[in-house]
Structures are given as C-alpha cells and as structure tokens.
Amino acid sequence: MAGGGGFPSRGVWRRPALRWVDVLVAAALIALLYGLLRLAPGLNAPFLPNQAPGTVSTDPANLPYYAVRSLLRMFAALVASVLFTFVYATAAARVRRLEKVLLPVLDILQSVPVLAFLSVTVTAFINLFPGSALGLECASIFAVFTAMAWNMTFAFYASLMSQPRELDEASRVMRLTKWQRFWRLDVPSGMIPLVWNGMMSFGGAWFFLAASESISVLGHHYALPGMGSYAAAAIAAGNLGQVGIAIAVMVVMVIGVNVLFWRPLVAWSERFRVEESEAAERPRSSVLDLLRRSSVPALLGRPLRPVGAALDRGTRVFGLAEHPLARPAARERTGDVFFAGAVAALVVYGAWQALDYVHSTIGLGEFGHALWLGAVTFARVLVLLAVATVVWVPIGVWIGMNPKVTRYAQPVVQVLASFPANFVFPFATAFFVAAGISLNFGAVLLMALGAQWYILFNVIAGASAVPSDLREAMTGFGVTGRLRWRAFILPAIFPYYVTGGITAAGGAWNASIVAEVVDYGSHHLAATGLGAYITDATGSGDFPKILVGITVMSLYVVALNRLFWRRLYRLAETRYAI
Template sequence: MSFRTHVKLSPKDTAPVPRAAVRAGVAGHRPQMPWVDMVVAAAVLVLLYATLRVGQGTTVSFTPGQDVHVSTDPARLPYDAARSLLRMFAALAASTVFTFGYAFAAAKSRRLERILIPALDILQSVPVLGFLTVAVTGFIALFPGSMLGLECASVFAIFTSQAWNMTFGFYQSLISLPRELDELSRSFRFTRWMRFWKVELPAGMIGLVWNGMMSFGGGWFFLVASEAISVNNQNYALPGVGSYAGAAIADGDLGKVGWAVLTMAVMVIGVNFLFWRPLVAWAEKFKNEQSEAGQRQRSVVLDLLRRSHWPRIIGRILRPAGHALARAGRVFGADDRRLHVDRTKQRTGDIVFGTVAGALTLWGLADLARYLNDRTGLGVFGEPLLLGLVTLARVVVLMVAATLVWVPVGVWIGFSPRLTRIAQPLVQVLASFPANFLFPLATWFFLKTGLDINIGGIVLMALGAQWYILFNTIAGAMAIPADLREAMDDLGVTGWQRWKRLIIPGIFPAYVTGGITASGGAWNASIVSEIVTFGTTTLTATGLGAYIAHATDTGDFPHLIAGVAVMSLYVVALNRLLWRPLYRLAEHRYAL
C-alpha cells in the first residue's frame, strides 16, 4: 500500500481569474463579501451569543442542602436543551484532549502501556454513579457557593461516559499504523510533533470521528444520571433535558415525558446535521487508498464552509502559531526511538518501573482492604461476586446477539456512501437517544406482558451498549480502501470468501475496539437497566448493577466500593482473557 497525499484541486481552484476581479485587486478595491461569508459569520455570532447567554446560568449562587425543584413546564425546554448541549460539548472537548494525550502515551511507551491500558479497562468499568459520588463532593468543595461546582461534576460525569471509547479507538489506530506511513515519516526525519499531526492523527481520523459520535451518544444515555444526581440521600439537579425527563418520570406524567422525547430527538438530529455529518464528510479525505471512491460523503454545512473565505482567513491568522509549535517540536528531534535501543538500559528501566508501580499498587490495595475491614469486614465482597456472575451472563448474551445483528448491518452501511447519508441520521438518533427516557414505557410493557425484568434487563442494557459495535464496524468498513474492494469485484470474490478475505480482516481492528467498549458499556448500563422506575412502580433485577445503584442511593460507601471493585475485576478479567489477545491479533495480522 503506497502512501498518497490527498490534495485535490476543485475546478474553481484551477479556473482562470476573471479580469474584473484582477482589475479590482490592482485598483486596491476589495470585492464585496459573498453571501456565504455573511451567513457563516452570522451563524458564528449567534452561536457565540447563545453560548454566553446560556453560560451565565452556570455561575449563579448555590448552597448544598437547599431544596431542589425541577420545573417541568414545556416552555423551559429550549433553555434546558441549550444547557444540556453546552455540557455535552464541553465534555466532548475534554474527552478529545484526554484521548490525544492518554492514547499517545500508551502507544509510544511500553512501560506506560502496561499501566495505562489496564487502568483504562478499570476506568471504563467504573460506573458513572461511582464517579459522581466522588465528583459531586469534590467539585462543590472546589467551587463553594456556586452552581459551577455542580456543572463541573455533571460535565465530568458525561466525560466519563465519552472518553474511554475514544481513547481505545485512537490507541488502536496508533498501534496499527500502516508500515508504509511509519517508514515514510522516518525517512523524512519527522519530529514527534510532525509525525503526530501529519501521519498518526490523519491515519486514525475516520475512527476517531465515528468513535466521537458514538461517545457523544453515550453521553446522552447518562444525561439523566448526570443532571439529576442523588448521592448519600442528597438530591442535586441542574437545568437540562435530563433533569426535566427525570422529574417527569418521577411524576409519572407521560405527556411531559413525550415532550422530553421530542426535544431530545430534535437535539440529536440538529447536532448530527450541523456537526457530525460535516465531520464525517470531511474525514473521508484521510482515507488511505490509491483510487478515489466513486461516491463521496456530502454535507450541506461542509459545502457551505468550503465556499466561505473564513476558514482560509482564520488559517492565515493561526499560521504563525502553527509554525511556532512546529519549531518547538524540533527540540525533541526526529522520531528514531526504535532504531537505537540500549537493551541493558531498557531492562534496568523495566525493573525499576515495575518495582515502583507494583509497590504503589500493593500499597493502594492494602489501604483499601484495611478500610473495608474496619467498616464491614472483607466478607462484603461475597455478595457482589455472586451478583456479578448474573450480570456477566447478561453481558455475554448481549455481545453475541449484537455481533450477529450489527456487524453485517455496519458493513452494509459503511460500504455504501449513499446508504450512509440515509442511515447515519437514523443510526445517530437511535444510538444517541437516552434509552432511560424509554424506561417508563419499558416498565409499562413489562407489567402488561409479565416479562421478567431479569430477562428484559438484557434488552435495556443493549439499548445503551450495542451501538459501539455498529459504529466501529461502520468506521472499519469505511476505512477499507476502495481499490481493495474493486479488486475483489474484478476477481469475482463474493459471499463467504469475500467476508473471509476482505471484510473480516478489514473491519477486525475496529470491531475489537467496538467490542471492548461495548462490553464495558454494557456493564455500565447495567446500573440503570437493572432498576427501572416509573412513578411509584419500581422493578429490580438480580445483578451487580442493581447492587451498586442501591448502594449509591443510600450512601453506603463500603458496599459501593466493593461493588465497583468487583465490577472492575470482572471487566479487567474479561479484557485480559478475551479482548487483549484479539487486540494483539488485530495489531500483528490485520493491520492494513
């Protein structure tokens, strides 16, 4: 596979410049601003104004312990929607920065990889409620007397539902970088800074965009939990669609739940049209292929931006800053770490690093065991270990069913740009829609049909976890070079042989990323899926998720810590025994 830089000139770039324009430039007269530039400028100004107006509500005074009242007046929904969107995009920005730093450190350092990747497994397995328990107390203490503390806690909770999937996906793209691109960067003596921005980030851009889209959907799923917080018998609430829906569900008002559902659908479709579809279409230029695909992704918003002069103007303004960062990157020198390795120093460093890391880990575990032994005794782990087996069975059933259903669908969508344009908004709505908005209907359905929540909980978990497999499969299918698919067509390879020779190897790295995040997402989703409530009716399934949710509501920290620790143990064990070997297989055998 040869490397090809995608620099395309549109017809208007190569067309002769009209004489009138030349005369205007010579005379020193500026041409009038095109209507496209005025539309883009107006849209940006409106966005900035709305952000400032909505952001004012994040710094109002707040006193812990004060009565919480969430208005369910439908007239407040536009403002609530804006507050929720602000939190979602703040969490997405934090997740992107975290992804770049964490995934890069794990992919580039053997020693850090041995700690960061298992730690990421644990972080992914810790439920959002587990993070909220600590985050609410910490951020309120950090911003006393201000609503900003609760806002930061809510953004942090959404961040924990977004960051892990994006980090796993980008880490996978870094460790499976095509060899030709790696050799090219070394032959040109790229610095680490240049290598990241010119080679590594473009190579992983398609997967990063689709994983970002899926992570954004994961944030919607936990919107109710992050905006209407119940910790240690204390209720906290923030203006937002999630808290609105939570209050409507608690009141048992299906009409107001319907307004929340409608608002959420409008928000998801709007974000998809204005943000994600342009990103998907733009990311296609980073596809590594020798022949251009016959059909490309299109976006009205992206076409509008490309016709505007503002991106080029902003690019010229920021160019000096880019040159300064590039010069600063040269301080680190060329990326030649693998060419000169002192094995003796490497082994010595590994021993020292392993000793320090092992000592810190043992100290932390001993301190945790001492705390639990003083409070409840170490026998507290017995019940969550048994309940974890029940939840594990639900996770396994979910993963098998999601793989059989969504992998073929994802390949079908990813191979057809025309179908992607039609299916992407639908898939985005389904994946982004908070499933717990539908839990009142699920409760009603379970009561009417007599379906046991222990079985119905699998369906509720699937609503929050199966989309990771679908989105990663779509991204993997879209990343398969068009020339490879055309070669298979020319050779007449169809049916199972096509799947065996092209599709499965092509999507396998992306599927493993989707599988590991879907597995962790299923465990996390069990927190809200094993207990469903509508009005005064509550259905509780047997499982570790219900155990953790109950401990969080009652403020039982020893049992909460035990439940979170056991869930982390199950997730890490599953990753070590299943997903990590598949990761290595994807890295060494199925990288393009």
C-alpha cells in the same frame, strides 16, 4: 473616467465585497457567541448544597433553554476528552515504560461506571467552587467526560502504534520537532478513527445525560437545568406526555448535532485518508461545502498562523522527533526492573489499604456477595451480545455492502446510536408492569437499547470497507450462500465486529447501572445484579459497598477483555486483517 489605461484598483475594490455565504457564516458565529454569553451567568449562579433544588421545572416552555445547557455540557466534555486523548494516548505510545502502566489503567477506568465517578467527584467539585453552581456543572461535565474519553483514547493510541514506517522515517529525515511531528503526522494519521470513535463516544454519552444532570449521591439529590434532569423529573412524576415531549426534543437535538457537527467533521476527515484508489462513495456535507465556500474561517485562522510558526521554532530546543532506540539493552532492562518494582509496590499498597478499609467496615465477605451479583449481570451481558450478534450482523452486512442503502441508512443508525435509550425506559417499565414481566429479564432489553448499536455501527463500517475487487472476485467465482458468509463476509468484518463487541460489552456493563433499577411514578422495579447493587450504594452514600461494587465490576470487565476480547483482537490482526 471611462477611458485611459484602465484602473487597477477596480479588482481591489471588488474583492472585499460581502457574499451571502460569508454573511450567513458570520451570523451563525455571532449567534453562537451571543448564546454562550447569555448562558455564562447561569453557570456561575449562587449555590448552597443544603438548599439546592432536587428537581427542575417540567414546563415544556423551558425545553429550549434546557437543550442548550445540555449541549454545552456535552461539547465541553468532548473538548476535555480530545485533550485527554492527545496527552494520554501520546504518552502511552511514545514512552515505552509508561505504556505498561497507562494501558492497564485505561482498561480499568473504562470499566468503572459513571455513577462511581460521581460518588467521588461531586463533593470535591462542590468544595472546589464553594457557593457557586460551577462546581456542580464541573461534576456533571466530568461525568459525561468519563463516558466519552476512554474509547477515543484507545482509538488514537491504536492509530499511533500503526503508523506507516515510511511516514515515521520521513518525519526524521525532515528533522521535525516533537511538536511538529504531533500536528503534522500523528494527528492527521489518527484523524479518521478519532472522528468516528468520537462520534460513537458522543452518542454513548447521551445515555448518561440523566444520571449526570439529576444526581443522587451520598444521600443528597442535585438537579441541573438540562434535558436529562427534565426527563428524570417527568419520569418521577409518571407523566408520559412530558416524557414524549422530551423524546421529540432529543430527536431534534441528535439530528441537529449530526447534521451540523458530525457529518461535516466526517466529510472533512476524509482528506486524511491514505489509499491508492479513490472511494466510489465519499461522505458529503452541505454544511462543510458552505464553510469551504466562505472566507470567514480563513480570516479567523489568519491571526493564529504566527503563533503556530513561533511554536514550531520554540519547540526545537526540546529535541527532534526521534525514537529512543539507541539506549543500551542492559540499561533498559535495569530501568524496567526498577520501574516495574515501583509500580508494583504502589499497586500492592493501594490494594492493601482498600482491603483493610472494607474489612474494618462491612467485612471481606461482601466481596463474595458482589461477585455473585456480578455473575448475574455478566449472564445478562452474554445474552445481550449473543442476541445482538445474531440480529444485527446480517443487517449490518446488508447495509454496508450496498452503497445506496448505506447512504440513507447510516444517518438513521447514527441517530439511533446517539439517542439516549433511558428516555424510553418509562414506556418499557409501563409495559413490564402491565405484562407482569420481571426486571430480572426485562433488564436485558433495557441494556440492549443502549449497547446493541455499537455492534451494528461497526459491522456497517467493516462491510463498507471491504474492497470492491474482492466482492467482484467472489461473485465471479460463483461463491454464494453459506460458503460466501464463511469464506468471505465473516472474515472480512471480523476485526470490526470485535471492536463493536468489546465496546458493546463495556456499554452493557455501564448500562446495567441504570437498567437494573428503574423508577416510574409510583413503580419501583429492581433486578438482582451488580448494577442495582452499585446504584443503591451510591444513592445512600455507602462508600464501602461502592468500593466493593466498583472493584468487582472492574475485575469482571478487565478479565473479560484480557481473556476473551484481547485474544480475538490478536486473531483479527494476524489472520483476518485485509
């Protein structure tokens, strides 16, 4: 057996030997599937709205189960947000007539608070799945979805509109179908902004976890097992110890999700970066290195390859990835007129019906009261943006322009941005009560706890993206102090600051819903503002006031975006783009 011409089968027998990496990855996948199967019965449990529990147990022994249920809702909403982003952003970018409608609609949707969606969708989902808790689960997931989807959609749309012309022409020369172009050009070119904005949106959605799991709407209160409902029950009982335990578990969850999911995804997305020189500091992930060393992902993906090839061949009958640029101009103008007229007619009809409904119930004078409350909340938003800018821009620049500091500080910032700030509201409320501070002023601090991180996060990203040769040139020319800030640093980070500012402003408006009305034990604090107005109307099921509040908040947000932030965007693109 030892002699002869050798045994070519030796290599074959060695190859399939299991490695510890493969065993570890396979065990993790099996554990994940087992956990999902164990959770499935609870998602479809019997449910009767009139007998639904209004609270959950605050026994700390239930926290692991609650944590897994909350994570499942968050990731289900993330999957739905990605699918929505792909469809909506692609339609807006590729169909010119739809773009004129879809973008303003998206602008309005991102200004509508989460509670407003809940007031409309909870009853609909419960009726869609009668007798089952799946309806309430879907309503909760949809509420989280509304906190994630809009920012991701804007980011992917921007990447589609800014694709290099050379890549666009290459896709036509290669005669790619629309399906092939989407997966081989559109998704890879938009992967980095999609991942980073997905991470920010996921972090922002934690903020509304309590509102989506402990739902007070239309005079009813429903509670789903989860970290948000646990925190809401502990806050209502005034038990700061249990709130502290919930905060500790949330910190572990947020760090775990960042280490096991977002950091590997960020490091993986770097393969899609298009640049002439390699970055000195690239994101690293031990989890991603582990997956790359394992053969399990390749084995799982192998059966899907024939499916992908069949889709590539089958979609060729729907045409190639060509832009419809050959239509006659006169025909385009005629079609645009009819399309704009049809859309305008629908908008006018919808607005007329809404105004008639409000007029016949509470009267149109309610709009004046809501506009005044909106002005009060708007003042809080402005104060928040001003203070956050002064505090976090210098810190963000310092972190972003020092690679060693960035390596350690960026994960900390991600955790802070992802942590649901309303979990610490009870401690802030106790401080306000003890110090005699009115919530009219304290609401600014509570709103800032959830919104300020967008500015810091984007400024860090902008400072990190400044080319090193520009920094060296400024140092070589001896540009320091105020001149360095005015001529170099502020122009360099301006586009990123605008993105952070518009996101922080939108987050502040949404945060006003939970920051202007705070309950802790026997204490009930309410501020004067539009957020408190919408919260009270949603809890009592007052549909006319809900409609008025949503309309006024949408008007403020859209007007602020159109008159201020969009102009700053154009300024950033034309004057301060590197």
